[in-house]
Amino acid sequence: MEPVIQIKDLNKSFGDNHVLRNFNMAINAGENLAILGKSGSGKSVLIKCIISLMEVDSGEMIVLGKDIQLLNSDELDSLRAEVGFLFQSNALYDSMTIRENLEFPLRRHWSKEERKKGADAAVKEALEDVGLSHTIDMMPAELSGGMRKRIALARALILRPKVIMYDEPTTGLDPITSREISNLMLSVQKKYKSAALIISHDLNCIKMTSNRVIMLIEGTRYAEDTYENLRKSEDPKIKEFFD
């Protein structure tokens, strides 16, 4: 089976700071892959390179069978409809209601007719998926951190993406809400049968949601295994994370 995302020899640096060095990885359909690493290890840079929010220095990135560096802006926009992205800061549009936030991705990918017929139902279903139907006419500022995270997830889901990328999905949340978000990520994957790339340093989240973990240390793929196997590792650099 062809991987949904394949990264080959990816390099990215900011001046003299080499953030990613010859990084390789692949995610298969329906799989949840977690990238574990310290703050500043290049996790968020990696995920932003994959969605083409940042340019890479060298390397190959195949997303859903397409080399994203060879796509023009229209092709890239079409591809982005199939890739959901949950931002660390949620990135909800402050000046829009929750309904408008969720409808926003539809305006580019659905025709006016399609939006007229189906936008309302799509918004309601996405909100039901995250258990926040009652917030539809509220503003983001009226919601708690956990609720905002759920709404951001609903927005990432509205186009039914084949891959969802989570950038630190539980950062800044209390342990109970973090667990709720992790459970939500699992239920979403079950419903939409999507693959997921989870960037995190929250071990509980990674334990709950991932099938496989890549450890990113100093911009390189240091280790790759299941969460349980990595936890049992005697390698001091890996142990440091789990102690």
Place this chain on the structure above:
Amino acid sequence: MGTVKLLKQIDNAFFREVGEIAQFTARFFQTVTKPKQEWEEFINQCFWVGYKTLTLVGITAFIMGLVLTIQSRPTLVEFGAESLLPSMVSVSLVREISPVITALICAGKIGSGMGAELGSMRVTEQIDAMEVSGTNPFKYLVVTRVLASTVMVPILSSVGIAIGLCGGYLGVNIRGHISWNLFWHQAFEALSFGDLIPSLIKTFFFGFAIGIIGCYKGYNSKKGTEGVGQSATTAVIVASLVVFVLDLIAVQVTDLLGLT
């Protein structure tokens, strides 16, 4: 040596910024011509630009018209030219006062608003979220705002002229007496297309410059919340300065074309 190095750094930063603004402007023209315009957002922005500044422009223009009349009166009386007050006020308001004052108010209100809003969207990843959702954030956020300020500043300036003349009418009637109809007749009689057209044209440029600078500062905001504040402040300063420079150029061009 230290001073030379410092001056060189300031020079470099200045020219780099000028270059970046030129690139940003070029990107605006490339994007604005691409199909699928964001008309709904453009109308929305026009409403906000007008709504945010109309009261301020109105009050300021009224006071400027009033003060200009009151302060000019003694000099004109000395030369026995008191009857020229309506003409003088209208020419001053149309040619210079209303366009420049409106532009400065817009630079303060709209420029800082755009700088802060887009800056905040940049640092909270909202602009990235738009890009990821397949919407061109430059077209949705920048093009609509720049077009809105380009269209609205001339309209606001025209409203400012009308309100300023009302202030002038009041100013004339504080010490003397002139009928409403006569005042407006004299005010319009003194004006020619050579006054109105250059004034209108330069306000389009003012509006465009305010929009471009406000959006450039916000769109390229960095350094978190501190950066947002910096974007808002520098947007006002740079836009105000550019308004004066454009005004100077406009005066020279008008003079060269013999329209004065």
